[in-house]
Amino acid sequence: MSDWLAAIILGLVEGLTEFIPVSSTGHLLITKEMLGLTDPKWDTLIVLIQLGAILAVVALYFQRLWKVLLGLASPDPWARRFAISVLVAFLPSAVVGLLLHDFIKTVLFDVRIVFVTLIVGGFALMAVERWAPAPREDDAMAFSFKTAGLIGLFQCLAIIPGMSRSGATIVGGLVSGVDKRAAAEFSFFLAIPTMVGAFALDFWESRDMITGDFMGTIAIAFVVSFLSGLFVVRTMLDFVSRHGFAPFAWWRIAVGALGLVAVGAGWL
Incomplete structure (x- = not known):
């Protein structure tokens, strides 16, 4: 397979997931x-x-994020509250990620672990x-600090490949009494500092x-990731509101089960 075709496939997978x-x-x-990319x-x-993919969120939410930045300069209590809530949700996974970074890369990056966590996470998502509990908060830019902190603790589960960063934060939101749509939207905002931090660390190590x-x-791959990410962010909230x-839970379970079969048969 040519490098450019592999790049397109990987870019699509990143942006769509x-x-x-x-x-x-x-x-x-x-x-x-x-694909055998060793x-x-x-x-x-x-x-x-x-x-x-992260730039897709910045592009689609640019006006709201810019309003927050201007509000922080004012200062605006609403903007400051939102920024602190994202920071509170970000810090737990940042600390855990830094402490366990080498362990994650050397031990947990195993497709068998991925398949198992896909299945476990799928059942957890359906159960939650x-x-x-009935939703008490429905504005992703006005969560209480307690809610943001609990979502941040759940995001720590995403250090296990296959568990899903967005899945962990969404589950944390639902458990905290957050509306489905707001839980998904807050996961978009939380992705920005989380993924930029992970990108910076891995970029330095891979330079x-x-x-x-x-x-x-x-x-x-970068452009494909951005464009496919735009599509998902544009459609995700309406899809979640309807379905x-x-x-997503059934998809996780199906992929995980098929993957374990493939491993058992020696195909992977």
Whole structure:
């Protein structure tokens, strides 16, 4: 397979899965394994294209995010409250991620772990959606600090590949009494500092892998990730409002089960 075709596939997988509760990292690991991309340069590409998906959120929410930035300069109590809530939700996973970074990369990045956590997370998502408390908060930009903190603790579960960052934060929101749509939207906002931080750390560690002859391939995957991320962010909230999270839960369970069968049969 040519490098540019592999880049398009990986860019699509990243953009289409980053903001839905199915685990983009898990799907990228599975895709890389299926395509036989063993060269370490593909790990570097996967790190870099995450920023493309995050820029999709920034582009679509630019006016609201810009309003927050202007409000912080004012200062505006609403803007300050929103910024602090995102910071409160971000800090737990930032601390855990830094402390366990090497363990995550060397031990947890195993497709068998991904398949198991996909299944476990799928059942958890269905259970929480069914038995979560009645929503008490429905504005993703006005959560209480207690709610933001609980969502941040749940995001720590996403250090396990296959668990899903967006899935963990959405479950945390539902458990906290947050409306489905608001839980999904807050996961978009929380993705910005979380993924930028992860990108910066991994980029620094992978900097020697970035060579001039591979930059074109990275650029293709980056653009595809951005465009497909735009599509998902534009459609995700309406989809969740109509169908809930069950379709994503069943997808996780199906992929995980098929993956375990493939591992057992020696196909992966």
